[in-house]
Amino acid sequence: MDLDHLAETESTLTVADRLWRTEMRRVFGPDAVLLHGFGAERQGAPGTRLRTTFEARRSAIAAWRHVRRPAA
Numbered sequence: 001m002d003l004d005h006l007a008e009t010e011s012t013l014t015v016a017d018r019l020w021r022t023e024m025r026r027v028f029g030p031d032a033v034l035l036h037g038f039g040a041e042r043q044g045a046p047g048t049r050l051r052t053t054f055e056a057r058r059s060a061i062a063a064w065r066h067v068r069r070p071a072a
Contacts, residue, residue: 002067009064016060020053 024032024042027050036042044050 001071006064006067009060009067013057013060013064016053016057020050020057023050023053 021033023044024036027044028036028041043054044052
């Protein structure tokens, strides 16, 4: 596992998650992640800032998971 790449993906994920959570709170209020974090609402409508932050977070999670996979 490339530890530098892992650290980079962790950093990217941390920032993406923070931005998504901030947008969730802005749209749905202080308990947004608890109430809507697993429903379809978490994605936001196409073209919204919530959708943009959701997609960035989803992409960051995928990259982080990929780096964590053991080499074959």
